[in-house]
């Protein structure tokens with residue numbers, strides 16, 4: 070090899086490395102988030118946040134193993150991709166959120182990014198919460214920061230060797246590519262129901278099928294899924310054809326199905342902590358969305 074071609078090869082290698090590095094930088098760079106919304110300690114913001122945390126079903130995952138009332142974390146969430154532990158989201162300095170700022174809540178809830186720029190695993194349904202308004206995400210933060218700090222350490226995620234946090238950059242990219250733009254509804258009630266179902270209430274996390282890498286199949290929204298051994302019913306237009314809005318409303322309030330059966334398993338938990346505690350108006354919005362407008366394209 071001549072001297073010249075040697076240095077040429079070196080240049081090509083350097084150029085290739087630079088291209089890879091810039092792709093990595095673009096992938097790993099935290100998204101920029103609004104700095105115009107701030108955490109607040111006003112009773113109004115905290116009360117709004119508390120309501121949103123109920124409608125978001127956060128306690129289902131973030132409660133303690135033996136303490137169902139506080140957000141101290143520790144529950145093990147078994148998935149096909151490992152076991153994940155919902156963290157302590159009280160403002161404890163050592164084991165909880167510490168002094169999180171508004172931007173940390175926007176990055177975590179809407180983008181699945183940690184304050185230090187790393188990635189959360191999607192066992193935390195940040196793809197659903199990604200559609201939250203900034204104000205809602207920050208009010209949630211204001212509420213969490215108003216809680217009593219409780220010291221409780223939570224185990225770290227147990228994943229197979231090939232799966233690490235940085236791989237979530239690629240996963241997020243794939244999930245973006247699989248995303249479907251949903252039409253907005255003219256009817257305000259139905260539009261509110263869509264926000265509660267698709268975003269805050271994250272109904273898809275259990276009711277929509279996933280592909281081999283765990284990305285939701287948005288083209289088959291609410292078409293039913295499997296979770297480990299459990300089969301989770303479809304709740305799309307076809308599946309709920311016989312249900313009236315009142316049926317669905319009653320189900321989300323009491324767990325009673327039109328055929329007289331009661332909800333079981335994980336749905337019980339959703340009803341107990343989330344849909345039975347939201348306002349009558351919001352429950353009516355969910356019922357309107359599911360019974361009138363969940364037709365796939």
Ligand code: HEC
Pocket residue numbers: 121122125126127128129130131146153154155156157158165166177183188189190191192193194198209226
């Ligand atoms: C389906 C279970 C589930 C639900 C529902 C859920 N989370 Fe989480 N959350 C998790 C898991 C699991 C993690 C940690 C993911 C990881 O290890 O990367 C997490 C992480 C977080 C974090 C980051 C904490 C830290 O210490 O870095 C915050 C903040 C958070 N969740 C807030 C919320 C809020 C607010 C809600 C409701 C709107 C919510 N979560 C609903 C499972 C859940």
Ligand code: HEC
Pocket residue numbers: 265266270271272273274275276299300301302303304308320326331332333334335336337339344355359
């Ligand atoms: C944590 C997982 C999970 C989440 C989140 C969830 N569901 Fe369910 N859902 C289930 C399971 C499991 C069942 C089956 C319950 C049973 O066996 O009775 C179910 C059943 C149902 C049924 C009854 C279907 C039938 O034909 O009997 C409806 C309706 C329903 N869910 C609506 C919702 C709505 C609306 C949301 C969002 C606000 C939601 N679910 C969120 C797990 C979930």
